[in-house]
Amino acid sequence: MFYRSRMRNRLSEDLASGVLAEALADIAEEAAAVILPFWRTDVVATTKADDSPVTLADQQAEALILARLAERWPDIPAVAEEAVAEHGAPERPGEWFWLVDPLDGTRGFVQGRESFTVNIGLIRDDAPVAGVVTAPATRTTWRSGASGGGAFRRRFGDPWQAVRVRERPAAPVALLSHSMTDEEAGRLAGRHGCTAWQGTDSSLKFCLIAEGRFDAYPRSGPTSEWDTAAGQAVLEAAGGRVMAEDGQPLRYGKPGWLNGGFVALGG
Incomplete structure (x- = not known):
């Protein structure tokens, strides 16, 4: 019990400081490096039980993400798309958990389109409290910041730039x-x-x-x-x-x- 409490305290500290979102961005970009060699090749998609496609890129990226999350925050459970497809939907795991989609937009990915992403989100008390989205094809990552610290975007290897929604225009x-x-x-x-x-x-x-x-x-x-x-x-x-x-x-x-x-x- 003490160990679990200590790990959750560490997670809370990493979330509040922004360290967590930075680490998630690095993990998502590492997953992108796994995915990109499959893009615009003769990658083969198989069909899951829900009729959605899956490729070796999805599976290898998810394995990497789950391993990296477990290395850094070993006591925080993860709900990940391909694991759910293989083993079935788990029960709600508790106060904190990860939601992972290693390759969102697989159909477009197989067709050679650019708008596929890597998604890693952290949930606490049913609400998303941190998240990272990486677009491998354009080498771009978006992340939440420290608690209350805004949102950011970077091209791989570049500094972070703050982003914000625009005021609703006359013609949305x-x-x-x-x-x-x-x-x-x-x-x-x-x-x-x-x-x-x-x-x-x-x-x-x-x-x-x-x-x-x-x-x-x-x-x-x-x-x-x-x-x-x-x-x-x-x-x-x-x-x-x-x-x-x-x-x-x-x-x-x-x-x-x-x-x-x-x-x-x-x-």
Whole structure:
């Protein structure tokens, strides 16, 4: 019990100081280095039980991430996409846990598109308190900062730059999933006051809103919690918000690790 308490105290200290988010960024960028050699090659995707694709890049990146997290914070459990696909959904593990998607946007990755990401989020009491999203193809990482310390972006190897959502413009622009028809997308964007929309894959949508380039990401279909946790942490650190259909902040540790509809908003 003493050991567990000490490890949680260390995690809290790392979170408050910003050390945790820095370390997560390094881990996500290391995972990106595992993924990139597979990109735009003849990588083969197999189909999981939920009909979603998985590649060797997903599996190797997840193994690396889980190993690095366990080395640094060994007492904090992780819920990770490929482990859940192989072993089934675990019970909610406790007050603190990681949510990991080692390669979000696998379909686009297999097709050679750029907007796939590595997602690592930390949950405490059902809320995301830290997160890192890395886009390997563009060599870009976004992270939350120290507690209350804003959000940041860097190109691999460069200094961090602060990012923040923009004030809502007169003609807001939405980001939506590529899987939607034009008619569906236009209707969903209009429901949230957006006059135009653009399609893109993965958790990149949260980050583009966080850095002030877009204004909303409405989602009506289901997503898994590891798809959204890291991006939500980054967006909220940048001054945005992510709300479930009941108008409350999107929460985590739900049955089956599934989200309902939500909307991510900038200023």
